[in-house]
Amino acid sequence: MTSKRKAVALISGGLDSMLAAKLMLDQGIHVEGINFYTGFCVEGHTHAIRRKDRDKAKRNNALWVAEKLGIKLHIIDVIEEYKDIVINPKHGYGANLNPCLDCKGFMVKKAYQWLQENNFDFIITGEVVGQRPMSQRRNTMPVVARESGANALLLRPLCAHLLPMTHPEEQGWVERDKLLNLSGRSRKPQIAMAKQYNLDDYAQPAGGCCFLTNEHYASKLKDLWASRGERNYELDDIMLLKVGRHLRPRPHFKLIIGREEGENRYLEGYRRQYTHLKPISHIGPLALIDGTPDDDDLLLAARLVARYSQGRDADQVRVEISEGSHQPHTLDVKPLADQDIPQEWHV
Amino acid sequence: MTHFTLDARRLLCPLPVIRTQNKIKTLQTGDVLEVICTDPGANHDIPAWCRIHGHKIIDTVVEEDEIRITISVDKR
Numbered sequence: 323m324t325s326k327r328k329a330v331a332l333i334s335g336g337l338d339s340m341l342a343a344k345l346m347l348d349q350g351i352h353v354e355g356i357n358f359y360t361g362f363c364v365e366g367h368t369h370a371i372r373r374k375d376r377d378k379a380k381r382n383n384a385l386w387v388a389e390k391l392g393i394k395l396h397i398i399d400v401i402e403e404y405k406d407i408v409i410n411p412k413h414g415y416g417a418n419l420n421p422c423l424d425c426k427g428f429m430v431k432k433a434y435q436w437l438q439e440n441n442f443d444f445i446i447t448g449e450v451v452g453q454r455p456m457s458q459r460r461n462t463m464p465v466v467a468r469e470s471g472a473n474a475l476l477l478r479p480l481c482a483h484l485l486p487m488t489h490p491e492e493q494g495w496v497e498r499d500k501l502l503n504l505s506g507r508s509r510k511p512q513i514a515m516a517k518q519y520n521l522d523d524y525a526q527p528a529g530g531c532c533f534l535t536n537e538h539y540a541s542k543l544k545d546l547w548a549s550r551g552e553r554n555y556e557l558d559d560i561m562l563l564k565v566g567r568h569l570r571p572r573p574h575f576k577l578i579i580g581r582e583e584g585e586n587r588y589l590e591g592y593r594r595q596y597t598h599l600k601p602i603s604h605i606g607p608l609a610l611i612d613g614t615p616d617d618d619d620l621l622l623a624a625r626l627v628a629r630y631s632q633g634r635d636a637d638q639v640r641v642e643i644s645e646g647s648h649q650p651h652t653l654d655v656k657p658l659a660d661q662d663i664p665q666e667w668h669v
Numbered sequence: 670m671t672h673f674t675l676d677a678r679r680l681l682c683p684l685p686v687i688r689t690q691n692k693i694k695t696l697q698t699g700d701v702l703e704v705i706c707t708d709p710g711a712n713h714d715i716p717a718w719c720r721i722h723g724h725k726i727i728d729t730v731v732e733e734d735e736i737r738i739t740i741s742v743d744k745r
């Protein structure tokens with residue numbers, strides 16, 4: 323008697339990887355999921371920072387998928403290692419700062435390491451030929467298999483018929499006949515399968531699985547790199563890029579201004595690390611300063627923050643400024659007029 | 670049975686879950702782990718992760734700014 327073969331599935335939280343795992347479960351394979359946290363991931367909670375979104379999206383989609391399928395899920399923190407992928411992608415970027423091909427190779431490589439450490443037999447992903455312009459083309463799919471080191475142990479159940487035989491198929495661990503031949507950008511077959519399996523309520527992220535595909539986000543990251551003169555980041559940096567209004571009035575500093583209560587509360591968590599401003603004569607946002615402002619810059623920053631307070635039309639707004647361990651001090655300022663805030667300041 | 674505490678305050682999801690998962694890796698069946706977090710999402714994710722892996726939530730205390738989730742580890 324042979325024991326059950328074991329597959330580790332890359333679970334993103336979306337429909338495709340869920341279906342790929344389901345196909346394996348149907349073939350009697352033992353499946354466990356693996357999910358990587360890069361810091362750029364789009365998942366419910368990030369959006370839930372804003373008050374209006376707080377009641378929805380309180381779930382982690384990868385966990386939801388795992389629970390729905392009845393498989394274990396291992397979430398791996400790859401924040402540090404992933405930096406090199408974002409900063410120096412060998413295969414370059416997609417439409418924005420998304421290094422999809424390097425990213426896929428990296429994730430499969432990590433899954434392959436996990437497989438070796440945990441005595442699993444093969445890896446599956448929910449990739450579909452031709453679905454993504456960069457990482458899921460017929461000619462780039464072998465690149466992922468090769469560069470990850472997984473080679474023939476990487477099986478893509480949703481499009482296996484369009485790719486060379488893999489080891490699990492050759493060995494008869496999985497029946498190739500029961501695998502699929504999906505290709506292209508149409509989602510129809512997957513949606514039909516979801517229906518047939520009764521897997522509704524799955525997440526449908528627009529764009530991609532991470533913020534790097536988002537144009538606005540990417541421009542904020544480029545601005546961060548340009549202002550620092552080096553392409554690098556810390557987790558706090560990239561988390562803060564997801565929140566607030568970012569304005570850079572001078573090359574050496576920018577303001578991150580909360581847009582509503584939820585964001586203000588989120589920014590409060592960073593008060594100890596950043597110089598911050600808050601209107602006190604009127605209701606207004608919390609703003610963090612990233613950079614090295616001098617006194618004139620602080621005055622300008624205070625006038626900007628006053629502009630986004632309820633005192634925007636007042637003659638004077640009192641703004642409290644807290645810098646490091648110093649006692650907070652206040653400035654009475656005239657809010658900047660809209661025409662004094664050039665469009666280019668908005669990052 | 671030993672009682673452990675994990676401080677996951679100020680971490681955003683999914684980091685509290687990842688820390689919980691990594692801590693539980695080092696624990697034995699019957700141990701109790703109390704996770705303290707501030708991201709409200711953790712109150713959804715940590716129980717979901719525990720259900721998947723067979724650990725039991727034995728107490729949840731939601732205070733103004735903090736959530737304390739107590740888990741009984743089960744590795745059987």
Ligand code: SF4
Pocket residue numbers: 420421422423425426457530531532533534535
């Ligand atoms: S969208 Fe982001 S997470 Fe997805 S493959 Fe591309 S870089 Fe990786």
